[in-house]
Amino acid sequence: MPELAQNRPAAGLRADPRVLARERRRERALAFGVYAFLIIVSLPLVAGYGWLVLNSFSTELVHGVWPEGFTLRHWRFLWEPPSDYYPDLWRTTWNTLWLAIGMTVTMVAVATPTAYALSRMKFRGRSLFLALTLILHAFPGITLLIATYYVLRTLGLLNSIPGVFLVKAALMLPLGVWVMKGFYDAISWDVEMSALVDGASRIQTWYKVMLPQVMPGVASISIFSFIYGWSEYIYVITFIQDKNAWTLSSYINSIVGDYRFLDYGLLSATALFYIAPVLLFFFFTQKYLMRVTIGGTKGGS
Amino acid sequence: MSRRQKVALAVLMLPALAVVVAFYAVPAVMTAAMSFTDMDFRLRWNFVGFATFLRMAEDFLLPGILQNTIVYTFATLALFNVGLAVLLALATTFVPDRIGRVFQALWLLPRFTPPIVYGIIWMWILDPTGAGLLNSLVVAAGGRPVNWITDYPMAVIVLTNGIIGASFGMVIFYSAIKSIPRDYSWAALADGATWLQQVRYVTLPLIRWPLLFVTAYQTLSLLTSYEYILIITGGGPYFASTVWSLYAYNLAFGGYFANYEFGYGAALSIVLVVLGTVASIVYWRVFRFRDMMAEPKIEVM
Amino acid sequence: MEATKCRFRWLALALGAFLLVGLGTAAAAQEIVTLRAWTIGPDTPAFYRAENLKLAAERLNQILEAAGADVRVQIEADFWTESWDSFRRRAILAFESGDPETIPDIINSSHLDIPAWAGAGWIVPMDEYIDRYWTWTYQDVFPHLWESVSFDGKRWGVPQDIEVRMVFYRKDHLRALGWSEADIEDLPRRVKDKEFTLDDLMDLGREMRDAGLVEWAFLHRPTAGPDFFQYIVAFGGQYFDAGTGKLVLDRDAVLKTLNFFSTMSQEGLLPKGMTSWPWPTVHRSLVQDETAGIQLTGGMWNWAEWQRDLGVSEDELWENIGFTLIPAGDPEGTPNQLGQPQAYMVTQASQHKDLAALLITLASAVDLNTNHALEGAKLAIRQSQTAFPTFAADEYLAATATLVPDQIFLPSHPASGFYNTVLYDAIGAVETGALRPEQALQQLERRLRAELGDDLIVR
Structure with a gap:
């Protein structure tokens, strides 16, 4: 957009009141349209999650829709397990947290330096590596399950939470690397250049300046990894045999059972218990997450 | 590249290489090898040459499944993962930040929700009797309950996956739009551009890289996704919503009584990887990703 | 006389246990041997599968104490409520790890797992133990249950429970159609004597619908399951050849089965999209909303689940719900019900196989197994249970027990599960109208052949 001027819209540029009124009407119509769009497309989500909340606090949903009678009985799992064969809820919650944190730390530790190299250093295989990360993403995680099982067994990481978060981090790495690379790409060269000219090594420059x-x-890849770690299910249930190492998603799956009979109240309450911390976490960290850049915008068109 | 540079590069890249090789590349290669075996639940490496691939040629279900996969991937991508994602990003940047955040949180909610709970919410919305949300509306309007999953299987899987998929693009596009310098849009306004024109001629061109990245990345994500389909439609009725990765999953682990066709399942996933690779190469060329990876300047000088 | 014999048995048992546990144990302080067991519901009321092993361990410890032994047994029994496929995945990955720390000593699963697990060498034959404890426990186990745990000429497990899969129907709809109480009570007999066939059942469904009593005359389970094989037998077919040990595709009977489901769906008696209904909706429609008339693939344990999960009283169930064998489909067909026995097995990796087998034997005591039968609405595994006071007092168990003689099983073949899946797929296909019955049969045959090759007999 070379011809775009850098000046602000000057007041009184279009002083004609009729034009201004038309502008305002148009703006109002646009605002109305945008809000209407947001609300309408979000309705199914509001309905669905509203249903979860209603379920968890009502004795019954008449015709599956209308709540009747307030109760806290579905929340009993907080102090007494649904049966003797469930692991302790707080231990399970702790495992979930440990998995999410482990995943976050691994992702940051691995993606941050790599993305720097991919963004700022010139070496053979650089674009091949980036392309490869994309292609690896085409491997359906589930079909790697058996092979991954062998790897974990060889490394002695079966039945452990670190085994799970290492595998999961590897699967998410392409995303982390691409996102981080976007951030490095957006930093001006001058900053780094001056550090290098001062005689710092690449690693020092990366660590101290970049x-x-x-x-x-x-922050944003941490949040992404934390959320993915928190909600991981299939690897937990496959690689961890011991119920003491269960995470909350295994807990909920056990409540669902094979769907024949569902205690919708208990299920909704446990699901909300599971979602709530992440939702809170998200509200506090949202402003960081919403800054993810891929490839930057500096190139313009 | 100097020796010091090489050491620096190795230090920066090593963690990522180790993780990717151990938990991704090795399992991927093993899976490729597995596709030449008739491995079953005993996990025996009994090599049978191209037998699994010959079986694929005879599998009369595959053409329909391939068609479903293509329709599912591109419909979800166009309508939700990119289409709705852009609209949500535009809408949430248009409205005040505080309101925008609420909608973003709402749209990210499905990502934090355990898949099984998300699936159960949809089972309630789509219930074939009057007890479901949609059918209670149909009945209230005087209609007869519709069996949504049987009558519109593809629409159901596109919708349910799209609602989850849209948030990924939303986050990335939102960040990209936010990072567009204010001056650009003001300039456009000064030129008398409407909001829509501004979107068309300023915003979209400036978020070109994120758009292309999300398109490529999510194509691959969708190609390999099956989890929500498994829970919500189970791939039915009679394979009408079975996609390639779900079929591979079902052969390995699915069914009333798991089939444990690990060899054939691996062969199917190899085909999926080939498809994904082809798609990646096409995107790489067409979107000229190489341009995005602007050559690092430091080595140039 | 009986009492002395009994006391002698316990003494022998105590001594045996003492020797078993004591062997190789330093005679020092009290030693604790830990055994681990994995059991599965996945229906929650089946938790006695784990609980009974714990109670058995308590009993064993009492005996050990009485005998002055310095050994105690500790059992870590796990009960899985998630799903069959996650349980099986967990089991095979544990077995494959070869790690005795991971592999349990005792595993409980369906008898259908025996061919695969025995073939892989993961579980051990139990004939030796069954013979050893024959007189004081196993002699009165219903003989046909031993068939279900046999494979390759050996018995690989001890039956844990057995159920009945049958047809449930709403009696109140029959009354509304003018049936007298006597007619209603006589229905199961007429089914058994082939006086009431699947054709009559279909007519009954039509009447219910035409009278506006139901939205859907028929429902069936919305997931694959062994129940559908019952219809092949009802239409005079077979699915297994005991002589060769091969699976059988009986084209004629399978086609009749497919036609049966196809007709119901075409006439609007059964939802076209039955296979995509959620499970809870199936139960609710029959028991709570009364919008359905007949459940073609019921399981006797539903009775317990309806009371516990839908809050329907047992009196209400007796008033409104009846049950019967699957009626014969044609003159050569057999009215039947299918049972899927569960078994306890001892793993190859166990370091304490003898002790594990002893614990299983103690857990098979009449009173303990009856706890399970009552809580989970399952049938007895031993003849003496039917005379056990709490069991005999249960009207429902007594009524369902009369169906036992017409019981069939799925074959002990590793590909039973696959057959199951493809049969269910074919039924779903004809119901939705995706395929005509002939086409569905043809596709079913192709899929079976691709999987089984020469291991399939087509008739």
């Missing part, structure tokens, strides 16, 4: 600048990127 890293502080990409903290928003670190």
Whole structure:
């Protein structure tokens, strides 16, 4: 957009009141349209999650829709397990947290330096590596299950939470690397150049100069990894045999059973218990997450 | 590249290489090898040459499944993962931040929700009797309950996956739009551009890279996704919503009584990887991703 | 006389246990041997599968104490409520790890797992133990249950329970159609004597619908399950050849089965999209909303689940719900019900196989197994249970037990599960109208041949 001027819209540029009124009407119509769009497309989500909340607090949903009678009985699982064969809820919650944190740390530790190299250093195989990460993403995780099982067994990581988060982090790595690379790409060369000219090594430069600048990127991949770690299910249930190492998603799956009979109240309450911390976490960290850049915008068109 | 540079590069890349090789590349290669075996639940490496691939040629279900896969992937991508994602990003940047955040949180909610719970919410919405949300509306309007899953299987899987998929693009596009310098849009306004024109001629071109990245990345994600389809439609009725990765999953682990066709399942996933690779190469060329990876300047000087 | 014999048995048992546990144990302080067991519902009321092993361990410890032994047994029994496929995946990956720390000593699963697990060498034959404890426990186990745990000439497990899969129907709809109480009570007999066939059942469904009593005359389970094989037998077919040990595709009977489901769906008696209904909706429609008339693939344990999960009283169930064998489909067909026995097995990796087998034997005591039968609405495994006071007092168990003689099983073949899946797929296909019955049969045959090759007999 070379011809775009850098000046602000000057007041009184279009002083004609009729034009202004038309503008305002148009703006109002546009605002109305945008809100209407947001509300309408979000309705199924509001209905669905509203249903979860209603279910968890009502004795019955008449015709599956209208709540009747307030109760806290579905929340009993907080102090007494649904049966003797469930692991302790707080231990399970702790495992879930450990998995999410382990996943976050692994992702940051691995993606941050790699993305720097891919963004700022010229070496053979650079674009091949980036392309490869994309292609690996084409491997359906589930079909790797048996092979991954062998790897974990060889490394002695079966039945352990670190085994699960390492595998999961590997699967998410392409995303982390691409996102971090976007943040590095957006940093001006001058900053790095001056550090290098001062005689710092690449690693020092990365660590001391670049890293502080990409903290928003670190924050956003942390949040993504935390959420993915928190909600992981299939690897937990496959690689961990011991119920003491269960996470909340295994807990909920056990409540669902094979769907024949569902205690919708208990299910909704446990699901909300599971979702709530992440939702809170998200509200506090949202401003970091919403800054993810891929490839940057500096190139313009 | 100097020796010091090489050491720096190795230090920066090593963690990622180790993780990718151990937990992704090795399992991927093993899975490729597995596709030449007739491995079953005993996990024996009994090589049978191209038998699994010959079986694929004889499998009369595959043409329909391939067609479903293509329709599912591209319909979900166009309508939701990119289409709705852009609209949501535009809408949430248009409205005040506080309101925008609420809608973003709402749209990210399905990602935090355990798949099984998300599936159960949809089972309630789509219930074939009057007890479901949609059918209670149909009945209230004087209609007869519709069996949504049987009558519109593809629409159901596109919708249910799309609602989850849209948030990924939303996050990335939102960040990209937010990082467009204010001056650009003001300039456009000064030129008398409407909001829509501004979107068309300023915003979209400026978020070109994120758009292309999300398109490519999510194509591959969708190609390999099956989890929500498994829970919501089970791939039915009679394979009408079975996609390639679900079929591979069902052969390995699915069915009333797992089939444990690990060899054939692996062969099917190899085909999926080939499809994904072809798609990646096409995107790489067509979208000229190489341009995005602007050559690092430091080595140039 | 009986009492002395009994006491002698316990003494022998105590001594045996003492020797078993004591062997190789330093005679020092009290030693604790830990055994681990994996059991599965997945229906929650079946938790006695784990609980009974714990109670058995308590009993064993009492005996050990009485005998002055310095050994105690500790059992870590796990009960899985998630799903069959996650349980099986967990089991095979544990077995495959070869790690005795991971592999349990005792595993409980369906008798259908025996061919695969025995073939892989993961579980051990139990004939030796069954013979050893024959007189004081196993002699009165219903003989046909031993067939279900046999494979390759050996018995690989001990039957844990057995159920009946049958047809449930709403009696109140029959009354509304003018049936007298006597007619209603006589229905199961007429089914058994082939006086009431699947054709009559279909007519009954039509009457219910035409009278506006039901939205859907028929429902069936919305997931694959062994129940559908019952219809092949009802239409005079077979699915297994005991002589060769091969699976059988009886084209004529399978086609009749497919036609049966296809007709119901075409006439609007059964939802076209039956296979995509959620499970809870199936139960609710029959028991709570009364919008359905007949459940073609019921399981006797539903009775317990309806009371516990839908809050329907047992009196209400007796008033409104009746049950019967699957009626014969044609003159050569057999009215039947299918049972899927569960079994306890001892793993190859167990370090304490003898002790595990002893614990299983103690858990098979009449009173303990009856706890399970009552809680989970399952049938007895031993003849003496039918005379056990709490069992005999249960009207429902007594009524369903009369169906036992007409019981069939799925064959002990590793590909039973696959057959199951493809049969269910074919039924779903004809119901939705995706395929005509002939086409569905043809596709079913192709899929079976691709999987089984020469291991399939087509008739």
